[in-house]
Amino acid sequence: MKSKKTPLYRNHIELNAKMVDFAGYQMPIQYKGIKEEHNHVRSSAGLFDVSHMGEIIVSGNKAEDFLDRMLINDVKKIQTWDAQYSAMCNENGGIIDDLIVYRYPEHYMLVVNASNIQKNFDWLIANKDDHVDIFNLSEKINIVAIQGPASRIILSKLIDFDLSKLEFYKFMETPFSGKIITISRTGYTGELGYEIYAGDDQIIKIWNDILNIGDGKVFPAGLGCRDTLRMEMNYPLYGNDLNEKTNPIEAGLSWITKLNQREFVGSNRINMFKKNYTNKSVCLEMIDKGIPRKDYSIKLDNIEIGHITSGTYSPSLSKGIAIGLINKDLAVIGSVLDVEIRNKKMKCKIVKPPFYKNGTLLS
């Protein structure tokens, strides 16, 4: 199957991006280099094209009840113009996808992972009744994310709104170049940042406007540093840290799993897991030199106790870091374990998340 292109494809080519196929889309993995882009997001700002992500609209007079039954977080707690991090599970409590719910005045928008768009859509359709309408607008809605401490100053120059009033996980609509676009105070980096949802013409214009007005304060940033930035915050990635065989409790998503007086798809099984589960997600920092990678074995006294679900070099910490799934009785902060890297045991220790603690997320 030929991979798709986002409306910003030509911009990436002109910026000399290294392009890769990601979830069926031609996406920029890096422009100047992962480390340089990573550090620029932490110190100033980066601009990401994440148009490959999916948008599913849920409307109808029973939309709230429907989503309350489909999602693990309590969607009834959020007000209009609130966003909420959540996940959808199957009957076994396995994670179908993690996602963000946006509550608009007349509908909800679910922003889902690119690789799971069709699976999510099919699952929602299979579970809906006549009072709910579901539309897949993934081909029509694009996203760019501006992330980093300078993001507010730069974006403020382009819209007529006081962005300092837009709190974390709130969103708004604003006119831009003849259409209405959505700006939300969300991101995947741990820094102050905004995600902008718009149609093709508006997304191209705002991408160019941000880079032009940014005056060197903002660099285009690729999916490579998106991954290192999210890893440093211990944000999970579907397909690595989350999948249909993991449940939200062991995957570290207890904080969004609202079981009290709620029943949702998978909640019975998740209640059972909560009483009796074996594995836990932990943050690992390398002591020895070496970079932990997905699927590497984690050992204690030569006995396998788990495996790495995501691993990388951390540009901010200048060492290898990983998210691992290990036996929960051994998941103690400060414990020293071994990661097996090319048949050699390399020491690492369990640390308290996040790996990077100076993010400007809430500033």
Add this chain to the structure above:
Amino acid sequence: MDHKKFKFTKDHEWLNLQEDLAIVGITDYAQSQLGDIVFVEMPELSSKLTASESFGAIEAVKTVADLFAPVSGKVIEINENLDTSPDLINSDPYNKGWIVKLKINNNDEINQLMNYDEYQEFTLDN
């Protein structure tokens, strides 16, 4: 030294041959494919390498690549600067980014290697 006079392998390594010694590194093409290099796993000094077997690894941010011995031989020197500055491989792959120096066992193995023009053609085909 002009890297156009080096020998090259299908694993994107270069050899600068000086009689029975070879300085070994990875090519500019290889470093650009890997991206930011953050760690080089080196062989032990004096260890004996067998042609096409793995003797170490190059870790980039996103990925890891094995280093394969271009010819059989003994490791007589390793580039210790790569311990603190592995990015020398990115910035200067044919010179300061060299990886190991080998004493070659068998000169016949050198005949299997590509010259610069052959390597250029090989990377275009890939």
